[in-house]
Amino acid sequence: MELSRELLTAEMIDPGTGEPARTTIEVRRDPLTGHSSRILPERGLMSASDFDLEAFAREVQPSCPFCPGRVDQLTPRLPASIYPGGRITRGEAVLFANLHAYSSHSSVSVYSARLHYLPLGQITRRLLTDNLATQVAFARAVMAADPPSRWASINANHMLPSGSSLFHPHMQGIVDSQPTTMQRLLAEVPAQRFDDYLDTERRLGERFLGNTGRFEWLVSFAPIAPAELRAFAAGISSPSELDDDLISELAHGLALALAAYAEMGFQSFNCAIYGAPPGTEGYPLNLRLACRSNLMAFYRSDSTFLERLHWEGAVDVPPEIVARRIGDRFRR
Numbered sequence: 001m002e003l004s005r006e007l008l009t010a011e012m013i014d015p016g017t018g019e020p021a022r023t024t025i026e027v028r029r030d031p032l033t034g035h036s037s038r039i040l041p042e043r044g045l046m047s048a049s050d051f052d053l054e055a056f057a058r059e060v061q062p063s064c065p066f067c068p069g070r071v072d073q074l075t076p077r078l079p080a081s082i083y084p085g086g087r088i089t090r091g092e093a094v095l096f097a098n099l100h101a102y103s104s105h106s107s108v109s110v111y112s113a114r115l116h117y118l119p120l121g122q123i124t125r126r127l128l129t130d131n132l133a134t135q136v137a138f139a140r141a142v143m144a145a146d147p148p149s150r151w152a153s154i155n156a157n158h159m160l161p162s163g164s165s166l167f168h169p170h171m172q173g174i175v176d177s178q179p180t181t182m183q184r185l186l187a188e189v190p191a192q193r194f195d196d197y198l199d200t201e202r203r204l205g206e207r208f209l210g211n212t213g214r215f216e217w218l219v220s221f222a223p224i225a226p227a228e229l230r231a232f233a234a235g236i237s238s239p240s241e242l243d244d245d246l247i248s249e250l251a252h253g254l255a256l257a258l259a260a261y262a263e264m265g266f267q268s269f270n271c272a273i274y275g276a277p278p279g280t281e282g283y284p285l286n287l288r289l290a291c292r293s294n295l296m297a298f299y300r301s302d303s304t305f306l307e308r309l310h311w312e313g314a315v316d317v318p319p320e321i322v323a324r325r326i327g328d329r330f331r332r
């Protein structure tokens with residue numbers, strides 16, 4: 001597979017020197033869905049932050065519905081037809097119905113009621129394993145009770161810039177009869193193209209991060225969002241098909257990636273694990289993980305008219321630099 005890229009040159013007159021100045025922009029096309037992405041010269045769009053997240057956490061904690069003493073009273077339970085206990089727990093993780101539904105079946109799962117403040121570097125494999133396990137159990141319970149709801153995804157808005165309305169760290173599950181746009185586009189990709197893409201990235205090596213067992217991790221060639229990573233697991237197509245070993249392996253990979261983000265100075269991210277219907281032949285369960293702007297007063301959103309209205313990524317951190325900064329953590 002040839003990875004499609006085209007170099008564009010912009011010319012302007014430098015206001016300081018009065019001389020012509022040129023800028024190079026690289027337009028890349030995603031090999032799976034065809035969306036394009038612009039790799040811009042580095043100009044510090046995703047700045048690190050000295051915002052005191054811990055102080056902000058303390059400020060909003062007194063009214064947090066996910067904290068101990070309130071999570072059992074203030075969060076909605078799942079209907080008994082889906083899950084008789086109303087809440088799904090694994091370790092410290094607790095899953096309940098999303099007060100603001102986005103689909104026939106929407107869930108929220110906190111890593112722990114006691115972890116109101118959870119910086120990215122402290123999201124451990126254990127915490128991720130338990131949280132993912134509640135979401136897998138939720139997907140299975142919904143699919144058993146409501147067979148047309150075959151499209152499951154596990155997602156995260158982490159910190160307010162990512163779209164999270166509540167500070168307390170959590171994941172979100174959607175199980176629905178209707179795929180999202182990206183689930184539909186990915187499910188339409190021929191199986192051979194997934195194989196070609198992974199073979200190509202493995203061979204080129206510059207964005208391929210490694211293999212944690214069944215999951216293969218790489219930096220996106222044509223990212224939608226900054227520092228975007230992808231992972232693929234052949235042989236399963238839905239989160240509902242993740243067994244305990246695969247949940248733990250996936251948690252390991254996510255913990256490695258989030259620790260790398262923390263080291264790069266990022267504290268907000270989005271994640272989407274895109275399920276297709278269980279048993280979809282040739283579809284590898286896959287995910288995107290990406291950084292969002294750091295929380296600070298009057299911060300700049302990383303999502304602009306390009307991402308929101310043109311569906312076009314525009315990042316000033318080249319994927320190959322991201323891969324170098326992540327280094328060999330996935331190969332140990």
Ligand SMILES: [Zn+2]
Nearest residue numbers: 064067116168
């Ligand atoms: Zn809280």
